[in-house]
Amino acid sequence: MHFTPDFFNKLWSIYNFKDPDLNNFAQQQLIAETQSGLKIMSTLLILLILLAMLFFKQMSLISGYSLNYFWVIALAAHINISSRIVSEIKTLHALGMTLLVISATAYVFIAHQTGGFSPLLLANIVLLFMVIPMIPWGLREASLVILAIYSLLTFSTVFSNSTFDYETLKILQFFLLAAGVTSLILVIRSTLLRKKELIAHFDLQKAHSELYTLSNVDPLTGAWNRRYTNQANIDLVNSFKGTYNELHFIIFDLDKFKSLNDTFGHDFGDRVLIILSKTIMQAAEKKGHLIRIGGDEFILLLVGFEANEFMLKIRSDIKSVLAKEQQDAIFDLSWGIKTVPLAYIEDSESIYQQADSALYKHKNLGHN
Helix, strand or coil: CCCCHHHHHHHHCCCCCCCHHHHHHHHHHHHHHHHHHHHHHHHHHHHHHHHHHHHHHHCCCHHHHHHHHHHHHHHHHHHHHHCCCCCCHHHHHHHHHHHHHHHHHHHHHHHHHHCCCCHHHHHHHHHHHHCHHHCCCCHHHHHHHHHHHHHHHHHHHHCCCCCCCHHHHHHHHHHHHHHHHHHHHHHHHHHHHHHHHHHHHHHHHHHHHHHHHHHHECCCCCCEEHHHHHHHHHHHHHHHECCECEEEEEEEEECCHHHHHHHHCHHHHHHHHHHHHHHHHHHHHHHEEEEEEECCEEEEEECCCCHHHHHHHHHHHHHHHHHHHCCCCCCCEEEEEEEEECCCCCCHHHHHHHHHHHHHHHHHCCCC
């Protein structure tokens, strides 16, 4: 372990990664963990305080400072509820710090009211430090809360008018320093391990996403391949159900595409397919999924457009682009459309056959 500036920079925050995507991923992952940590921390503090109140009641000391305990219980309960609602990691960290510092303040009041630190009160203070690593935060937040608790307890006892004997103050300082350092070490270790886990999880998810893309995307055109057809339908239903009522199932291909390849070469043929796919995907935006079945044949699942007008405009736009690249190239499209209610299509093969029949009916009539 090398204590370099980069090492401390890694520890300073639990989610300060250089990669913005990794940073966003880490924050999303840590929100649930921080919420869970706050719930456990607040619940544990409530239980500890209730046990302390039971102890002091048996010692007939509870009446003098029970109000301090009740305030901490109320705050812990409030933070327990808030942690289930708040979904911003900095706010969750602030809630955790507030709970710990207010709890320490309550212990200070109790010590002043009783005139000393009982073994149970010292145990509560030590446990206050020990619950700090329950929340995933970096060196910055952990150091701040530990320093706040230590300073509060130290200045309120050493420089107060209350008569704490010297031996009690020495014991208190020992427990504060030992618990604070131990807690900080646990936070450092937890931060290093958690950041490694986050990086590994992010890389695994990224690799899975890339593998999914490789297995579902046509490498030449960037369109989806045929195995994505059912998922494309599900995506559109989930995104636009309640907004649009109809789904257009369009099958189309290029007229006399073999002639284009034979006349101008396969590179130009590939260029035509790329321009076609790019033009359609840009025009459809998120309201459509383009699927390459093979060769020059495609499926387009589309919502929110008049299907025939959409295809006529696509044909016109591509003709304009290709005319600039190769004036002698003759480009045209033929398509078949089957419009169905926007819902998950169980019998997609039947709809495919109907759209395909419409396509070849028009081809038999002379293309386009």
